[in-house]
Amino acid sequence: MERLPGGRRPRLVSSLGLGRRSWEVTLDEERGRLAWRDPRPPRRAGENCFVPISEIISVEETELNKKQRNIGKWQKMTKLHAFTVYYVKKARNHRWRCSDVTFWCVDEHLCNQWIQALKELLEMQKSRPKQLLVYINPYGGKRQGKRIYEQKVAPLFSLASISTDVVITEHANHAKDNLFEVNIYKYDGVVCVGGDGMFSEVMHGLIGRIQKDSGIDQNNPKASLVQCNIRIGIIPAGSTDCICYSTVGISDPVTSALHIIVGDCQPLDVSSVHHNNMFLKYSVSLLGYGFYGDILKDSEKKRWMGPMRYDYSGFKTFLSHHYYEGTIAYQPAKHTLGSPRDKDSCRTGCYICKKSEQQLAEQHKDCGLKHEEGEEEWKVIKGKFLAINAVNMSCACPRSPKGLSPAAHLADGSADLILVRKCSRFDFLRYLVRHTNQDDQFDFPFVDVYRVKSFQFTSKLSEDNESNVMDIGKKRFGQFCRDHPACCCNIVNSTWNCDGETLDSSAIEVRVHCQLMKLFARGIEENCKDEAAYSQNSAEQLL
Numbered sequence: 001m002e003r004l005p006g007g008r009r010p011r012l013v014s015s016l017g018l019g020r021r022s023w024e025v026t027l028d029e030e031r032g033r034l035a036w037r038d039p040r041p042p043r044r045a046g047e048n049c050f051v052p053i054s055e056i057i058s059v060e061e062t063e064l065n066k067k068q069r070n071i072g073k074w075q076k077m078t079k080l081h082a083f084t085v086y087y088v089k090k091a092r093n094h095r096w097r098c099s100d101v102t103f104w105c106v107d108e109h110l111c112n113q114w115i116q117a118l119k120e121l122l123e124m125q126k127s128r129p130k131q132l133l134v135y136i137n138p139y140g141g142k143r144q145g146k147r148i149y150e151q152k153v154a155p156l157f158s159l160a161s162i163s164t165d166v167v168i169t170e171h172a173n174h175a176k177d178n179l180f181e182v183n184i185y186k187y188d189g190v191v192c193v194g195g196d197g198m199f200s201e202v203m204h205g206l207i208g209r210i211q212k213d214s215g216i217d218q219n220n221p222k223a224s225l226v227q228c229n230i231r232i233g234i235i236p237a238g239s240t241d242c243i244c245y246s247t248v249g250i251s252d253p254v255t256s257a258l259h260i261i262v263g264d265c266q267p268l269d270v271s272s273v274h275h276n277n278m279f280l281k282y283s284v285s286l287l288g289y290g291f292y293g294d295i296l297k298d299s300e301k302k303r304w305m306g307p308m309r310y311d312y313s314g315f316k317t318f319l320s321h322h323y324y325e326g327t328i329a330y331q332p333a334k335h336t337l338g339s340p341r342d343k344d345s346c347r348t349g350c351y352i353c354k355k356s357e358q359q360l361a362e363q364h365k366d367c368g369l370k371h372e373e374g375e376e377e378w379k380v381i382k383g384k385f386l387a388i389n390a391v392n393m394s395c396a397c398p399r400s401p402k403g404l405s406p407a408a409h410l411a412d413g414s415a416d417l418i419l420v421r422k423c424s425r426f427d428f429l430r431y432l433v434r435h436t437n438q439d440d441q442f443d444f445p446f447v448d449v450y451r452v453k454s455f456q457f458t459s460k461l462s463e464d465n466e467s468n469v470m471d472i473g474k475k476r477f478g479q480f481c482r483d484h485p486a487c488c489c490n491i492v493n494s495t496w497n498c499d500g501e502t503l504d505s506s507a508i509e510v511r512v513h514c515q516l517m518k519l520f521a522r523g524i525e526e527n528c529k530d531e532a533a534y535s536q537n538s539a540e541q542l543l
């Protein structure tokens with residue numbers, strides 16, 4: 001469609017058949033939507049609908065089938081021309097589905113004009129991917145990754161004319177290693193079909209590759225990492241799928257495929273984890289020591305149980321009630337506007353994350369005046385902890401719908417550091433139960449939460465070993481504290497749970513990198529009236 005005088009965007013308005021009746025159909029470029037309404041007087045009118053152009057998946061010329069042709073007596077005599085518009089339909093609980101509507105008319109030229117106008121508008125949606133690299137973990141979660149991709153996702157990609165190169169992984173780290181070999185720059189995005197562990201693998205491959213190509217040494221904990229602009233799409237097929245749930249609002253393969261197709265973009269904070277100037281891992285969701293580390297370590301031996309392994313190991317770990325002694329030093333995140341005790345959560349278009357984005361852009365502009373992180377204050381806490389959790393996002397998942405830190409932000413350049421101190425089993429259970437209901441999980445005297453931009457942790461055991469490295473005998477003692485056999489004090493270290501992967505080092509240095517990477521997602525949308533209204537095709541929305 002050509003521009004109108006004054007640069008105004010044009011409207012295409014026609015009377016087109018839909019089912020047995022004629023509807024007024026409008027393609028309104030100015031308002032960015034396709035709308036169709038029943039032109040009869042309000043009392044007799046049927047439903048009125050609209051769909052944003054940004055949420056149209058594709059348009060196709062259509063042969064009307066027999067049933068569709070039975071639309072009126074006179075039409076039987078005439079050749080009809082039709083086109084189908086496939087679009088995103090929003091259902092409850094952030095679920096998206098592909099819906100379609102077929103319009104017809106007798107005028108072939110008019111039909112073609114509509115198809116062409118719609119296709120031109122879709123072509124103008126520049127953030128949509130055209131070519132994707134897909135990695136499928138056939139063993140994640142309930143081992144359904146391949147079936148989920150082939151049956152639910154591939155048909156949608158092909159409907160949206162997205163071409164794909166698909167790799168079914170044959171072993172752990174296959175995807176990560178492959179990302180160092182292929183020409184990643186020819187793709188508009190990388191899709192991983194699997195769980196949090198599979199996502200972590202793909203993220204390590206992509207971020208690692210970008211740093212390598214940019215000459216950045218990942219082993220330097222102070223290095224300014226280069227942002228990765230190749231988006232990652234997550235098709236959930238794992239056991240927890242926390243990253244997908246926390247960034248989309250639901251763990252559903254079709255919903256995620258549609259977010260990829262419409263070209264959504266959600267920046268994400270990434271934490272780097274180092275030990276003694278050696279790079280260990282990146283983390284985007286949970287970095288957990290103690291309770292979540294122990295669950296993971298135990299559950300890895302029971303992969304055959306599938307997602308149930310977390311319940312089994314969770315129960316066992318809860319009963320063991322181990323706590324760990326150590327020292328945490330952290331730098332508060334002073335640049336962010338929010339706090340972990342806020343009542344509001346991070347949602348689509350979050351102003352706190354936007355503010356951090358602006359700050360980041362300013363930092364990039366005057367990169368000569370880099371922040372001297374080392375000079376900012378460090379706070380130190382020593383203690384005995386049941387759990388130390390650092391989360392870059394809420395970590396919401398089907399097991400815990402508001403997550404480990406409900407007010408954490410996806411892209412504000414900070415992490416929430418949650419310290420659960422030694423307490424009774426009963427109190428710890430009360431704390432855990434609050435992950436599953438609406439009550440405040442930070443409202444306990446044994447739980448502290450801080451918003452941080454970096455932190456360090458050293459377990460008492462590694463401190464002792466460092467101060468007296470010759471005292472090898474210490475390491476050889478039995479598993480539990482000899483002085484207090486019944487106290488559950490563990491003199492062996494726990495393991496870090498890094499986005500579902502184990503990390504054995506008990507002394508780590510963590511730094512949050514604001515918006516280091518991007519996902520095909522838009523954050524969790526508010527359940528506003530608007531959304532409910534247009535899924536019900538309300539007439540008022542058109543006025």
Ligand SMILES: Nc1ncnc2c1ncn2[C@@H]1O[C@H](COP(=O)(O)OP(=O)(O)OP(=O)(O)O)[C@@H](O)[C@H]1O
Nearest residue numbers: 140141169170171194195196197198238239240241
């Ligand atoms: N072909 C494969 N064989 C064995 N392991 C694989 C293969 N492909 C990937 N992996 C590894 O499997 C691990 C777990 O996969 P994934 O995250 O998909 O499932 P999950 O652990 O069940 O789910 P979640 O991480 O959500 O709890 C990943 O760390 C990944 O490196």
Ligand SMILES: CCCCCCCCCCCCC/C=C/[C@@H](O)[C@H](CO)NC(C)=O
Nearest residue numbers: 196240242286310395399400432435499500
């Ligand atoms: C008696 C009631 C207990 C309920 C406890 C519910 C708590 C569930 C919280 C889930 C943690 C989500 C954090 C995500 C971690 C993932 O990175 C990781 C890998 O997928 N998953 C786990 C379970 O470690």
Ligand SMILES: [Ca+2]
Nearest residue numbers: 269392409414
């Ligand atoms: Ca964050």
